[in-house]
Amino acid sequence: MRVLIADDHMIVRSGLRRMLEAEFPGAVVGEVTSCRELLDQANAARWDVVILDVALGTENGLNVLPQLKEAHPTLPVIVLSMYGERQFITRALAEGASAYLTKEQAADEELFRAIRAVCAGRRYLGEALAEQLADHLAKDRGDKPHEALSGRELEVFLLLAAARSVSEIAERLGLSVKTVSTYRTRILEKMSLETNAELIQYAVRNGLAG
Numbered sequence: 001m002r003v004l005i006a007d008d009h010m011i012v013r014s015g016l017r018r019m020l021e022a023e024f025p026g027a028v029v030g031e032v033t034s035c036r037e038l039l040d041q042a043n044a045a046r047w048d049v050v051i052l053d054v055a056l057g058t059e060n061g062l063n064v065l066p067q068l069k070e071a072h073p074t075l076p077v078i079v080l081s082m083y084g085e086r087q088f089i090t091r092a093l094a095e096g097a098s099a100y101l102t103k104e105q106a107a108d109e110e111l112f113r114a115i116r117a118v119c120a121g122r123r124y125l126g127e128a129l130a131e132q133l134a135d136h137l138a139k140d141r142g143d144k145p146h147e148a149l150s151g152r153e154l155e156v157f158l159l160l161a162a163a164r165s166v167s168e169i170a171e172r173l174g175l176s177v178k179t180v181s182t183y184r185t186r187i188l189e190k191m192s193l194e195t196n197a198e199l200i201q202y203a204v205r206n207g208l209a210g
Contacts, residue, residue, distance in 0.1 A: 001027040001115075001119075002027070002028045003020055003028070003030070003047065003049050003050075003051060004031075004042065004050045005017070005031050005032070005050075006032045006053060006061060007031075007033070007051070007080075008053065008056050008057045012103075016029075017029045017031070030045070030047070033056065034057060035056055035059050035061065035064035038050070038052070038064055039067060042068055042071065042075065043071065047075060049076045049078060050068070050075060050077045050078070051080050052077055052078065052079050052080065053081055054081040054088060054151075055081070055155070055173075058173060060152055062079070062088070062091055062092055065092065066095050069095070069096035076098040076118035076119060077098055077099075077118075078098060078099040078111075078114050078124075081101075081102060083102070083158070085154070085158070087154055088100075093123070098117075098122075098124065099114040100125055101124075145190065145191040145202075146202070146208065148190055148191075152183065153183055156180060156187060157199070157203075157208075159173075160196055161199060161204075161208055166184065187199070
């Protein structure tokens with residue numbers, strides 16, 4: 001078993017490495033921290049599965065998925081992220097991911113089940129996420145304004161909805177305050193909102209704040 005972990009947090013990588021080496025004796029575990037490193041390592045060696053975080057420093061890991069899958073169409077990718085919103089899940093699956101798990105919900109055994117499933121050619125969703133998607137499809141609702149946001153815009157939106165300041169968001173995402181302010185303006189325009197207060201109210205009504 002050869003597993004490549006793409007995550008910018010050393011503690012997360014170390015924890016995953018220990019788990020994988022304990023569950024899969026003899027496993028070879030590689031680590032990368034950026035989209036560029038991911039592509040380089042995927043091209044440099046053979047891997048059985050990639051575990052990919054959405055947030056790779058200032059980058060969005062989902063942006064590299066099309067390139068990775070174009071170069072290695074049979075390489076299974078498990079997205080393991082702090083984001084459990086449907087927009088991230090559906091985008092990841094649409095762009096080639098074989099599985100999606102959240103870091104909060106992914107217990108050791110669930111991650112191991114996901115690895116075994118994708119290596120056998122199947123797709124895998126955590127139970128809670130699968131239920132969330134099923135509930136949405138059952139309601140058969142039309143698209144909501146936040147569904148038109150890009151991946152990065154959605155990241156900024158969720159942080160604004162959590163009452164984070166522009167400067168806090170800039171520091172967290174590794175962006176300039178000006179860039180985050182631009183994202184905020186674009187988000188409000190796309191969603192036909194005027195203020196942060198309206199944005200927070202929208203997030204609460206739609207179950208996006210937490």
